[in-house]
C-alpha cells in the first residue's frame with residue numbers, strides 16, 4: 001500500500017509530528033516496534049522533562065497539554081547553579097518578576113501518554129505496532145514482518161541510535177561521554193520552593209529538580225565505572241549519600257520507587273534530510289540532558305518540518321521534494337548546531353576537574369552572576385520566551 005508519509009517511531013517526536021499533520025488530506029502511517037500496551041499506557045521511566053515556554057505553547061497547539069494532569073506539572077521558578085565544593089551559586093529567576101516560571105517539569109511518560117491520546121483519534125493517521133523497520137530506501141521501507149511499503153516521504157523518529165539514519169547513509173557526530181545519568185524521585189523534609197539546583201561537584205554532578213509537593217527528581221551523573229556502585233547501594237545508603245552530597249539543604253531525603261540509568265551519548269546528524277527522507281527528534285539531534293534540550297528541540301524541529309509540508313500542500317507542491325526538505329534542514333540545523341556543540345563544551349568544562357578548569361568554572365559562574373546582560377540573555381534562552389532563544393535549561 002502507498003502512503004503520503006510514513007513515520008518510523010512513535011516516541012514523543014514521532015507522535016507530535018503526526019499530530020501536527022492532523023486534519024490534512026495526507027494518508028499517514030506510524031510504525032512502532034513496541035507493543036500497543038507499551039504505547040497506549042507508557043510506563044514511568046524516571047525522566048522528568050523540563051519544558052520551555054515555547055514547548056508548552058506547541059504542546060497546547062497540539063491539544064496535548066490539556067491531557068497532562070495539572071497536578072503532575074511543576075513550575076520551575078528559580079534555578080541555582082553551584083560549582084565544585086564552593087557554596088557560591090549562580091542564580092536565575094529572582095530578578096525577572098514578569099516571568100511566572102523559567103520552565104515546567106513534566107514526567108516523560110505523561111508527555112508520551114498525552115501525545116498518544118491526541119494521535120489515536122486522528123482519522124488520517126494509522127498506527128502499526130509490534131513491527132520494526134528493517135530497511136529504508138528513498139520513499140520505501142521494509143518491515144520485520146516481510147512487507148514493503150512506499151510513501152512520498154519517510155520521516156525517521158527512531159531514537160538517537162537511529163537505524164534508518166545509517167541505512168540512508170547519513171553520517172553523524174557522536175560523543176560518548178563515558179558517563180551515566182542515574183535518575184530517581186526523592187521525598188524530602190523541607191520545601192524546594194520550586195527551585196532547581198544544579199551542583200557541578202568534582203567527580204559527579206547532582207541535579208535536584210522540583211516536582212510537586214515535597215518531592216524532587218534527583219539526577220546524579222557519574223563516570224560509567226562508578227555508576228554501578230551507586231545503583232547497587234541499599235535505599236538507606238542512597239538516601240544518606242544524596243542528602244550528604246546536597247549538604248542537607250532539603251533536610252532528610254527518601255528514595256521513592258526505582259533508580260533508572262541512562263548512558264550519556266550525544267548525537268548530531270550531519271544533515272537531517274536525504275532523498276524523500278527526513279530525520280526528526282533524537283534521530284536528528286540527541287542531546288546530553290545537561291541543558292534539557294532534547295525534547296524541546298524535537299518538538300521545535302517537527303513543527304518546522306510540518307509547517308513546510310502544510311505550506312507545500314496549500315501550494316499543491318510535492319511534500320517530499322528536496323527543495324522542501326532542504327529548507328527544513330537549513331532552518332533546524334541553524335538552531336541545533338550551536339546548541340549541540342555549545343552544550344558539549346559546557347559538559348566538557350564542568351566535568352573537567354583539573355586545576356585550570358576549576359578556576360575557569362568558578363570565574364564563569366561569578367561573571368555570569370554579576371553581569372546583568374549575560375544573565376538576561378541566558379534567562380531568555382532558558383525559557384525560550386522570545387522564541388529565538390535556544391538554551392532552555394541547565395539541568396545536570
Ligand SMILES: Cc1cc2nc3c(=O)[nH]c(=O)nc-3n(C[C@H](O)[C@H](O)[C@H](O)COP(=O)(O)OP(=O)(O)OC[C@H]3O[C@@H](n4cnc5c(N)ncnc54)[C@H](O)[C@@H]3O)c2cc1C
Nearest residue numbers: 009011012013033050132133158159281282292294295296
Ligand atoms: C535522563 C534524561 C533526561 C532528559 N531530560 C530532558 C529534559 O529535561 N528536557 C528535554 O527536552 N529533553 C530531555 N531528555 C531528552 C528526551 O527524553 C528525548 O529527547 C526524547 O525522549 C526523544 O524522543 P524521540 O521521539 O525522538 O525518541 P525516543 O523517545 O527514543 O523514541 C523513539 C521511538 O522509535 C521506536 N523505534 C526505534 N527503532 C525503531 C524501528 N526500527 N522500527 C520501529 N520503531 C522504532 C522506539 O521504540 C521508540 O518508541 C532527557 C533524556 C534523558 C535520558
